[in-house]
Amino acid sequence: MRDFLSGFEAYAWEEPSRSIAERYGLAEEDIIRFDLNTSPYKPVETLREVELEEIDIHQYPDTSYSSLREKLTSYTGFSIDSFVITNGADEALDIIAKVFIESGDEAVISTPTYSYFRIVTEVMGGKPKYVMRRKDGFSDDIEAILEGVNKRTKVIFLCSPNNPTGNLTPERDVEKLLSETDAAVVVDEAYYEFCGRTVADLTRRYGNLIVVRTFSKAFAMAGARVGYIIAAEETVRWLNKVRPPNSLSIPSLKLAEKALEHVDAVKRNVRLLMEEKEFMNRELSALEGVRVFPSEANFLLVKFLETPADEVHAKLMQRGLILRNLSSVPGLENCLRITIHKPENNRKLLASLRHALRSM
Numbered sequence: 001m002r003d004f005l006s007g008f009e010a011y012a013w014e015e016p017s018r019s020i021a022e023r024y025g026l027a028e029e030d031i032i033r034f035d036l037n038t039s040p041y042k043p044v045e046t047l048r049e050v051e052l053e054e055i056d057i058h059q060y061p062d063t064s065y066s067s068l069r070e071k072l073t074s075y076t077g078f079s080i081d082s083f084v085i086t087n088g089a090d091e092a093l094d095i096i097a098k099v100f101i102e103s104g105d106e107a108v109i110s111t112p113t114y115s116y117f118r119i120v121t122e123v124m125g126g127k128p129k130y131v132m133r134r135k136d137g138f139s140d141d142i143e144a145i146l147e148g149v150n151k152r153t154k155v156i157f158l159c160s161p162n163n164p165t166g167n168l169t170p171e172r173d174v175e176k177l178l179s180e181t182d183a184a185v186v187v188d189e190a191y192y193e194f195c196g197r198t199v200a201d202l203t204r205r206y207g208n209l210i211v212v213r214t215f216s217k218a219f220a221m222a223g224a225r226v227g228y229i230i231a232a233e234e235t236v237r238w239l240n241k242v243r244p245p246n247s248l249s250i251p252s253l254k255l256a257e258k259a260l261e262h263v264d265a266v267k268r269n270v271r272l273l274m275e276e277k278e279f280m281n282r283e284l285s286a287l288e289g290v291r292v293f294p295s296e297a298n299f300l301l302v303k304f305l306e307t308p309a310d311e312v313h314a315k316l317m318q319r320g321l322i323l324r325n326l327s328s329v330p331g332l333e334n335c336l337r338i339t340i341h342k343p344e345n346n347r348k349l350l351a352s353l354r355h356a357l358r359s360m
Contacts (some may be wrong), residue, residue: 003098004122004125010122011323015258017101021324022049024317024320025105026320031322032348033336034322034339035323035337037297038216038222039217039337041260041269041342043219043255043265045265046258046259046261047255050254050255050280053107058081058279060246061248061250063245065253067114068228068260070294071330074260075263076200081230081233082203083228083229083230084229084231084236084243085227085248086227086228086247087225087244088225088226089188089190089213089216089227090227091167093124093212095161095229097155097357098124099156099238099239104118104126106123106126106127107153107155107156107158108129108131108153108183109157109328110145111178111331112329112330112332113133113134113163113164114188117159126154126155129153131148133214138165138220138331139167145177146181152180155178155184155185157208158187158188159190160188160197160199161194164301164335165301166299171194171199171202173243174202174209175202175206182208184209185208186210186211186212188212188330189211191218191296193267194217194273194274195296195297197259207234211230211231215229218266218270218298219266220266221256221259224251224252225248225252225263244335273298276340276341277298279311279343280346283350284302284338289305290357292301300337300340301336302338304334304336307357309325309327309336312360315360321339321348324339
């Protein structure tokens, strides 16, 4: 076993709905997950058109994933050689770390943000260097990031919209990093479809920009595990050197290809969720002692000013309403993250939250 594992902090896995239900004497189907940032709407059109009996499940997939890359060309406007297809966005981050990070290298991480940036860095023997986001809405401190860059810095990790704060990194800030450092600048755009704003066009001018996306969020395919990278063609060639063969199943590939034929349905569901987000923002902001941060994604970060967030989280969990408790994360003290759900579930959460706050 590698020595570093003895002190390594693994990813905090979400507790299964079944065990939560058993603990509180609830039915599993009554558990509502507001903690996963997944879509509450199944991709019905996509599922209907993928005929599993027609899939050659006894064969390996086309390991170049050429059919999916062709469809991504139409969806994004980038050339077929600008993509690396991955088993979700997490594998994309693994691949990037394998290419750029060795023992003793550093990765600058604008934090609080997605914890997997730290994990892939440490697994490769690198050292995370954290730069705290500004307190005025969690914007990236670009000057502090640049000050943190040195000859050992190989990667700068950003997330836009950022998980869990929901804010964007402006394109001008990303370009400043690209132009003033040789490090790979990785921008996780897992929530891109919810805001429609991307820095991917900068890959046409900067070989050190790598954009990561996923089918898990707006496309509602978290269970299929499909992601992709957009980068300059030379960068893609390096990434493909360490990409695992056959890491995507044929059913997952077919689902992703069909999903790209139903972008209108994706946009419709995104519109519904964004309308609900605005409703939830208004209702939560009206609660006494609650601050809601602006978000460009399908979730809201909520800070409790007068009530311990741990207690709020526990009371809601007893009712089968599971929120993401971020209180132990530096910079997010007393904060919970709420995924936007279907209208009826959002209203159930609001009623339960009001009841919980009155009782505390």
